[in-house]
Amino acid sequence: MARILKTLILLIISTANLPAQVKFLLDYNAMTAEYTVSMMPERTWYAPKNKTATGQVTLKASTRQFIVKDIRSHVEKTEWVPAGRVESPDESPNYDYIFFSLRTQGLVEMPYRAFKKTKLFTFTIEANCAREVMLVNNTEDAFLPPNSRSVNIGNSLGAIGADGEAYIGNVSDLPIFCPYADPPKQEELISGGNTTGVATKPVLDLIDKKLLYPNPTINEVNVQFTWKGTKGQKDILAYNEVGELVRLFQQDLAQGSNNFTLDVSKLGNGIYDFLLVDKEEQLSLGKVIKVE
Numbered sequence: 403m404a405r406i407l408k409t410l411i412l413l414i415i416s417t418a419n420l421p422a423q424v425k426f427l428l429d430y431n432a433m434t435a436e437y438t439v440s441m442m443p444e445r446t447w448y449a450p451k452n453k454t455a456t457g458q459v460t461l462k463a464s465t466r467q468f469i470v471k472d473i474r475s476h477v478e479k480t481e482w483v484p485a486g487r488v489e490s491p492d493e494s495p496n497y498d499y500i501f502f503s504l505r506t507q508g509l510v511e512m513p514y515r516a517f518k519k520t521k522l523f524t525f526t527i528e529a530n531c532a533r534e535v536m537l538v539n540n541t542e543d544a545f546l547p548p549n550s551r552s553v554n555i556g557n558s559l560g561a562i563g564a565d566g567e568a569y570i571g572n573v574s575d576l577p578i579f580c581p582y583a584d585p586p587k588q589e590e591l592i593s594g595g596n597t598t599g600v601a602t603k604p605v606l607d608l609i610d611k612k613l614l615y616p617n618p619t620i621n622e623v624n625v626q627f628t629w630k631g632t633k634g635q636k637d638i639l640a641y642n643e644v645g646e647l648v649r650l651f652q653q654d655l656a657q658g659s660n661n662f663t664l665d666v667s668k669l670g671n672g673i674y675d676f677l678l679v680d681k682e683e684q685l686s687l688g689k690v691i692k693v694e
Contacts, residue, residue, distance in 0.1 A: 423443070423444040423445060423568070423570045424441050424442070424443045424444070424514070424559055424561075424564075424568040424569050424570065425441070425442045425443075425444070425569070425570060425571050425572055425573045426439060426440070426441055426442075426459065426522075426537055426557055426569065426571075426572050426573070427439070427440045427441070427442055427519060427537075427572065427573040427574065428440075428461070428535070428536065428537050428572075428574075428578065429578075430531070430535075430578045430580075430645060430646075431645075432531070432580075432645025432646070434526075435526055435527075435530070435531060436524050436525070436526055437524065437525055437526070437527070437535070438521055438523075438524045439459050439482075439502070439521075439522045439523055439524075439537075440519045440520055440521050440522055441512075441514075441519075441520050441522055441559070442517065442518075442519050442520075442573050443514040443515060443516055443517070443518070443520075444516060444517065445514070445516050446514060446515050446516045447512075447514035447561070447563045449511055450562055451514075451561070451562050451563030452511050452512050452513070452514050452561065452562075452563060453509040453510065453511055453512075453561065453562045454504075454506070454509065454510055454511075454512045454559065454560060454561045454562075454568075455506060455508065455509050455510075455560055455561075456504060456558065456559070456560035457482075457503070457504030457522075457558060457559045457560065458485070458501065458502065458503055458504070458556065458557060458558045458559075459482070459501070459502040459522070459537070459557055460499060460500070460501050460502075460537070460538040460555045460556055460557055461499070461500045461502075461535055461536065461537060461538065462494070462497040462498065462499050462500075462535070462536055462538055462543070462545075463497060463498055463500065463532045463533075463534065463535035463536075464496065464497065464498075464532055464533040464534045464535070464583065465489060465490050465495070465496055465497055465498045466489070466498065467498075467527075467529050467532040467533055467583055468498055468500055468527055468529075468532045468535060469527055469528040469529070470484060470500060470525050470526075470527055471525065471526055471527065471528060472525055472526045473502075473523055473524070473525045474523060474524050474525070475522070475523045476520075476521040476522060476523060476524065477510075477512055477513065477520065477521075477522060478510075479506065479507065479510045479511075480504060480505070480506055480510055480512070480522075481504075481505040481506070482502050482503070482504055482505070482522060482523035483502065483503055483505050484500075484501070484502060484503075485501040485502055485503035486500075486501045486553075487499060487500045487501065488545075488551050488553055488555075491545050491549060491550055491551055492550045493544045493545045493549055493550060494543070494544045494545045497545075499538070499545060499553070499555055501555070502523070504559075509562070512561070514561075514563070529583065530580075530582060530583065531580035531582060531583045531645075532578075532580055532583055533579065533580055533583035533684065534577045534578070534579055534580075534684060535577060535578050536575065536576070536577035536578065537557065537572045537575070538555055538556055538557060539571075539572065539575050540556045540557055540569075540571070543555070557569050557572075576647065576650070578647070579639060579641070579647070579677055579679075579684050580645060607630075608629065608630045608631040608680060608685060609627050609628070609629065609630070609678070609685050609687070610627065610628040610630065611626070611627055611628045612626070612627045612687060612688055613625075613626040613627065614626075614676070614687065614688045614689075614690055617690050617691060618690075618691035618692065618693045619666065619690060619691070619692060619693070620667070620692075620693060620694065621665065621666065621667040622663050622664065622665060622666065622667070623663065623664045623666055623676075623690050624661070624662075624663050625660070625661070625662055625663070625664060625676075625687065626659075626660065626661045627660055627687070628658060628659055628660070629655050629656065629657060629658065629659075629660050630657070631655075631657075631680050632657075632680075633654075633655055633656050633657050634654065634655065635652055635653070635654050635655075636652070636653055636654075636655050636678055636679060636680055637650060637651070637652055637678070637679040638650070638651040638652070638653055638664070638676060638677070638678050638679070638687070639651075639676070639677045639679065639684075640664075640666070640669070640674045640675070640676055641674065641675045641677070642672055642673075642674060643672055643673050643674075648669060648674070649666070649668075649669065651664055664676075666690070666692055669692045670692070670694075671692055671693055671694055672691075672692055673689055673690070673691050673692075674689065674690050674691075674692060675688075675689055676688060676689070676690065
């Protein structure tokens with residue numbers, strides 16, 4: 403019994419000394435048109451381990467659709483400020499990269515609480531919404547350094563308890579889609595600063611003869627359409643009436659005629675938008691009314 407108790411004590415002590423692991427999360431509220439960047443620690447930290455001095459958040463969004471305004475910081479004695487942007491780099495021409503930097507008066511105590519989401523900052527954008535926006539992935543993004551603009555993109559959070567870097571990844575790397583976004587202007591983008599002028603490309607119509615039925619439905623939606631794109635597994639996203647992603651389906655598509663069924667039995671009553679993701683484009687399949 404004494405040996406078991408000693409083992410438990412040692413386990414608790416060793417666990418308490420583990421570096422904090424912190425992830426970032428991006429949310430969008432369609433009712434307020436407000437974006438929120440939060441952190442989700444996997445461990446609890448108290449002073450002095452929760453003291454933080456540096457931070458960076460990098461977003462990537464559909465090009466020319468993400469001009470930030472009205473930034474509000476939510477942690478006391480912190481201020482998140484715009485730190486720059488890169489438009490349509492050669493490595494990722496359909497996206498702009500937007501940087502935010504943490505500004506503090508030296509070290510500031512941050513509320514690191516295990517698995518409790520804490521808002522870092524919120525903001526809106528000039529357009530009604532962005533077609534696609536996401537947190538940059540620090541290990542897989544095409545624009546990671548070394549890059550054509552000599553820019554160090556990525557996310558970071560420096561804290562004492564982590565002996566430096568506390569950020570380990572994102573809660574989700576799925577982009578936030580807005581099917582009602584203003585389209586990019588069909589003109590050559592004007593270069594300036596660190597940007598390069600590129601022409602936007604029209605979106606190809608890859609889906610023909612769409613049919614979703616029954617509509618309204620209770621448990622299932624039958625989907626039929628002709629697919630003109632590349633075959634393979636595609637993501638199908640379901641959004642509710644306020645623009646929140648509520649379901650992710652995966653479906654293998656063939657070139658030509660496709661016919662499959664989606665299970666929507668666990669969705670509540672309401673109207674849902676279904677979008678098919680192909681490479682860097684989001685294609686509308688249509689709306690479905692769900693009833694119980």
